[in-house]
Amino acid sequence: xxxxxxxxxxxxxxxxxxxxxxxxxxxxxxxxxxxxxxxxxxxxxxxxxxxxxxxxxxxxxxxxxxxxxxxxxxxxxxxxxxxxxxxxxxxxxxxxxxxxxxxxxxxxxxxxxxxxxxxxxxxxxxxxxxxxxxxxxxxxxxxxxxxxxxxxxxxxxxxxxxxxxxxxxxxxx
Numbered sequence: 741x742x743x744x745x746x747x748x749x750x751x752x753x754x755x756x757x758x759x760x761x762x763x764x765x766x767x768x769x770x771x772x773x774x775x776x777x778x779x780x781x782x783x784x785x786x787x788x789x790x791x792x793x794x795x796x797x798x799x800x801x802x803x804x805x806x807x808x809x810x811x812x813x814x815x816x817x818x819x820x821x822x823x824x825x826x827x828x829x830x831x832x833x834x835x836x837x838x839x840x841x842x843x844x845x846x847x848x849x850x851x852x853x854x855x856x857x858x859x860x861x862x863x864x865x866x867x868x869x870x871x872x873x874x875x876x877x878x879x880x881x882x883x884x885x886x887x888x889x890x891x892x893x894x895x896x897x898x899x900x901x902x903x904x905x906x907x908x909x910x911x912x913x
Contacts, residue, residue, distance in 0.1 A: 745776075746798075747775050747776050747794075750796045754796075761790065761794055765793040767786075784798075804820045805821045806821070810895070812893065817900075818870070818871055820874060820875075820903070822880075823881075823904070824874060825879060825880055831879040831882055834849050834852065835877065836850070837850065840868070841865060841868050841869060841873060842864060862890060867892065867893065880907060884907060
């Protein structure tokens, strides 16, 4: 994501017009527009000030990369290098999984606030998901909480176990 996209995303999420956010941040609407459209690049301190006026903070997050582990039938199992985190509203949303994940029960809505339904989604995504699916539907803290209850093929459990158990052990220490 570019700084311009970040500024636009913060502004839209705050429900502000360019003019309103620019006024709050002490810049002009045309300058904010230039930032959002990539015609100008704000300094990091400027981007931080504008994002703050939209009601957000800039934060560092660990980069999530994926490592291939051997799986059954020649299909690798992809495991992230760190457990992904989701905001509470995303982690506990009602979701409809895309067809490549949930082809047998098309269109079913899963309420992730419900522990049993969340476990089902996590089982599906860990077995069938692509990296973007894992980053969209899996929250590391909730995964660790459900870990012992999930019904997973042995190769999937073996590939994910060091990450989940390691993260739980680090938190306990």
